[in-house]
Amino acid sequence: MALRFEILGRFNRARAAQLTLPHFTCQTPLFMPVGTQGTIKGLTTQQLEEIGCQIILGNTYHLALRPTSELIDELGGLHKFMNWPRAMLTDSGGFQMVSLLHLADITEKGVTFQSPVDGKPMLLTPEESIQIQNRIGADIIMALDDVVKTTITGPRIEEAMYRTLRWIDRCIAAHKRPHEQNLFGIVQGGLDPVLRDICVRGLVDRNLPGYAIGGLAGGEDKDSFWRVVAQCTASLPEDKPRYVMGVGYPLDIVVCSALGADMYDCVYPTRTARFGTALIPEGVLKLKHQAMADDTRPIDPTCDCMVCRNYSRAYIHCLVTKDAMGSQLLSFHNLYYMMKLSRDLHSSIVRGQFPEFVRKFLLRMFPHGDVPQWVCNAMEVAGIDISSCCAPMSSPLTSEICEVGFTKLSEIE
Amino acid sequence: MKFAVKAWSNGKARTGFLQLGNCPAAIDTPALLLSTRKGLPHFISPDLLPSLPSPDSHLLQFSPLHFLEGPSSKTISNIGGLQHLLGLHEYGFAAVARDSVQSLPECDATNKFGASFETTCGRRLIRPVEYIEMISSMKPDIWASLADEVPSWVSDKRNKTSVDRTVKWLDECIALNSTGGAVFGAIVGGNDLEERQRCAVEVVKRNVSGYWIGGFGFGESMDERPSLLDAVTDVLPEEMPRMICGLGLPGIVFQSFGVEVV
Numbered sequence: 001m002a003l004r005f006e007i008l009g010r011f012n013r014a015r016a017a018q019l020t021l022p023h024f025t026c027q028t029p030l031f032m033p034v035g036t037q038g039t040i041k042g043l044t045t046q047q048l049e050e051i052g053c054q055i056i057l058g059n060t061y062h063l064a065l066r067p068t069s070e071l072i073d074e075l076g077g078l079h080k081f082m083n084w085p086r087a088m089l090t091d092s093g094g095f096q097m098v099s100l101l102h103l104a105d106i107t108e109k110g111v112t113f114q115s116p117v118d119g120k121p122m123l124l125t126p127e128e129s130i131q132i133q134n135r136i137g138a139d140i141i142m143a144l145d146d147v148v149k150t151t152i153t154g155p156r157i158e159e160a161m162y163r164t165l166r167w168i169d170r171c172i173a174a175h176k177r178p179h180e181q182n183l184f185g186i187v188q189g190g191l192d193p194v195l196r197d198i199c200v201r202g203l204v205d206r207n208l209p210g211y212a213i214g215g216l217a218g219g220e221d222k223d224s225f226w227r228v229v230a231q232c233t234a235s236l237p238e239d240k241p242r243y244v245m246g247v248g249y250p251l252d253i254v255v256c257s258a259l260g261a262d263m264y265d266c267v268y269p270t271r272t273a274r275f276g277t278a279l280i281p282e283g284v285l286k287l288k289h290q291a292m293a294d295d296t297r298p299i300d301p302t303c304d305c306m307v308c309r310n311y312s313r314a315y316i317h318c319l320v321t322k323d324a325m326g327s328q329l330l331s332f333h334n335l336y337y338m339m340k341l342s343r344d345l346h347s348s349i350v351r352g353q354f355p356e357f358v359r360k361f362l363l364r365m366f367p368h369g370d371v372p373q374w375v376c377n378a379m380e381v382a383g384i385d386i387s388s389c390c391a392p393m394s395s396p397l398t399s400e401i402c403e404v405g406f407t408k409l410s411e412i413e
Numbered sequence: 414m415k416f417a418v419k420a421w422s423n424g425k426a427r428t429g430f431l432q433l434g435n436c437p438a439a440i441d442t443p444a445l446l447l448s449t450r451k452g453l454p455h456f457i458s459p460d461l462l463p464s465l466p467s468p469d470s471h472l473l474q475f476s477p478l479h480f481l482e483g484p485s486s487k488t489i490s491n492i493g494g495l496q497h498l499l500g501l502h503e504y505g506f507a508a509v510a511r512d513s514v515q516s517l518p519e520c521d522a523t524n525k526f527g528a529s530f531e532t533t534c535g536r537r538l539i540r541p542v543e544y545i546e547m548i549s550s551m552k553p554d555i556w557a558s559l560a561d562e563v564p565s566w567v568s569d570k571r572n573k574t575s576v577d578r579t580v581k582w583l584d585e586c587i588a589l590n591s592t593g594g595a596v597f598g599a600i601v602g603g604n605d606l607e608e609r610q611r612c613a614v615e616v617v618k619r620n621v622s623g624y625w626i627g628g629f630g631f632g633e634s635m636d637e638r639p640s641l642l643d644a645v646t647d648v649l650p651e652e653m654p655r656m657i658c659g660l661g662l663p664g665i666v667f668q669s670f671g672v673e674v675v
Contacts, residue, residue: 044461294488306460310500312492314484315451322533323450328458 001209002139003182005241009350012383013233013260016349019241021139022180023079024087026054028241028262029345031253031338032089033270037062038082041270042328043335045084051305051332052339054086055139057265060093060132061100065116069135077137088138089265092129098147106146108163126167127174130183134176142212143171145186150218157190164188165202172206182209184243187232190215191224200235210241213261217246222374226255230381233260250279250341254361255375257345258354258382269338273330276320279337281364285313287330292317305336355384362389414554414595414622415439416654416673425646425671431472431654433505433554435496438468442654442673446474446507450515452499459500472674474507474658477547478516482534486550494552507674508548508556508594509658510539513630518562520571525578528559541585553594557625557656558583560599564631572603575628576612583619595622597656604633606644613648623654626672630659646671 004020019026033040033048036059040048048056058078063069067081075081078088097104097113105112110125126144133141144167146160168185175183185203189195203211213232216225229244236242241262247253248266256264269279276288280300286292287299295313307316307329319326348357358379362371369391379386415432430439447454452475454462462470480489484498492498495506511518515533522529527540544559559582561575579601587596598616602609616624626645629638642657649655656674 047458047460050460293483294485296488296492306458310459312484312488312498314488314492315498318480318483319451324456325450325453325458328456332458332460 001178001182002180003209003241005210005239007238009352011349011352011354012258013230014258014349014354014382015260015262016346017241017262019262021055021087021182023085023139024054026087027343027346029253029257029349030054030263030342031248031269032057032263032265033335033338034059034265034267035082036267037066038078040331040335041274042324042331045082047332048084048335049086051336052343053335054342055089055263056084056086058082058088058090058136058138059096060090060129060136061096063090063136064093064132069132073135073137077135079137087140089140090133090136090138090142092142092144093124093132094129094144095147097124106160106163108166110144126170130171130174131176134181137177138181140182140184140210141175143168143183143185145188145214147215148188148190150190150215150220150224152190157192158195161189161195161199165199168203168206168208172208184208184210184212186212186214186245187236188215191220191228193227193231196228196231197235200232204235204237208240210243211236212243212245214245216244217248217252217266222372223377225252226259226374226378226381229256229261230259230378248338250338250361251365251375253341254345254358255378255382257349258358258379258384269334270331273334274321274327276326276330278316278330279334281361282367283365287313287316287320287326289317299333300337303333303337303340305333307333307336358384359386359389362386414654416442416623416652418651425643427651427671427673429654429673431673433472435503435554436468436471436505437503440468440472440505444469444472444674446472446656446658446674448512449473449475451475451479452495452501452506462501462504471504472507473501473504474509474512475551475553476510476512476516477508477544477551478510478530478532478537478539479512480547480551481532481537486546490550494550496552498551505555506551506553507597507656508551508553509625509656510544510557510559511562511627511658513659518560518631520561520563520567520575523561523578528561528578528582541582542589545586545589545591548590548594549592552592555595555597555623555656556592557597557627558586558599558621560601560625560627562601562628562631563603565604565633565637567603569605572605572608575601575603576608576615579612579627580615583616583621587619587621597621597623597625597654599625599627600645601628602641602645603628603631604637604641606641609641609644610648613645617648617650621653623656624649626655626657627659629657642672 009016017028032055034057129144146163148160185208189199243263247264248268278285292313298308418429432439517531519529561578563575598621602612655672
């Protein structure tokens, strides 16, 4: 184990902690931006530090193909290669094979996929995934799991869960740098509480440095989503970090944090930036919208980021989706927003003001009191009273009355 | 804008300094203008600009035509001009209608009313009155007058016309101008020494703060350039700054003795 996890404050299930990793001491809850190929698109590492990023993600699959893990190793590891002094996490590479490649085939040996280089079949085994991640050298490495679509049902879910458990032992055995890198196991089991329970218990028995909740954020309904998170966080050990994979909508992060999760990653903030959408406390602001063309206000008047201090919506409007600078500036703003959200979650829990923070957050996002039912359900389990945020007789029409250019997050999920 | 020559070489080259209202310090000349897209240097966001050498990197060249699709002149004016639009308060801006990528002169479509450019939003004819409206809203420190730039292979007649129009548009720009920015009179004339000289002589007669030498990078050979530049700089008053664009590679810049801002 190469980490220390100290809980600094709690509110019911929610917790704020200090996570000490080999390269950085982080404050949780935290969001990790995704830097697929050794770079967060459009931002320098200097900017990421300024924004307050603590951990960034690298994708093993992409890095192994180019520049190859051997070269990264030779050049002193990914930290040095991309000039990032803070913490880093790499995924196993399995998810990209399944999501990016049509011809991925999963057997007991590993994931067979078609090489994007020459089309030949290639095999990624649990051992190989760990070896590659050992060479890349991130603070946290992920076990190779058997990934299935959340929306799938039937025996395949069960098979994948048991295989994930068998593979974790092969990952542990292959891990050569346990004192410098932390291997996290991934809880699978689809939306089935029984399977999730077996998987959690199996992983906890292995006493890993941290645990991830996988197989979510893939199009399942929101009630199923939060219930799986709630179930897993309830049975995972208190003194280990919990990472919900693929979660990046601000509302989801607030809900998961209330349920006791600590870490999140998603391409959403940066990807949506490249498509011209800014994250704001009210939801999202679509800068491509014609209404922005002559709007002299900043993206978010309450935001202190470099972009909001300097630029009008009108200027960003003329850049988005045409000039690289549009992506650069919006990515900066969106990541700043996510880091601010992480800091606010942490400090409100530490100060004992978490319920107030949640209520304020929901009031700004749902000024008409139309908080989605799944959020209300989750908050009840989290023991946070949000009745003051919910309109007593919420009519479905209220959600349509919003300022031009604003869209509720729930509409684009 | 303040400009002074400090020293001459044995030949025509000279050093000096340029002081613009908002730059933290005077910029030594010869100086390089950073090219921009919609006012910001390519790929360098404003928080990273201070990592470039100061004050030398505080001189930015932009094309008002990059904003044809918006924000509107009225909006830019409401925001307080380009410096405020871009949040670059300690930078000097020089406006030139053309750039080398997204706003290219299209001499076949240019006519007596205005200059035509191939832009990202199609081919656009810009008349002096429209150009000055953009300049007035953007409030650059320096702006070059509208020019009819033609490639080196056009007929003598067309080249003569380009000089006549450029001088006429300079008069119109000066008459319409209501901003405090320094006007740089555009000098064209292709690769015809006499036309270059004729244009320079006419522009020198006008009330301008400096000179913008255009019409380069349009098919003339590199060997022709020194004599063409000589013909122009011989005519220009020594105490005024000279700006040139379209030269391209750093090696080529060395040919431009006697010009301040590249």
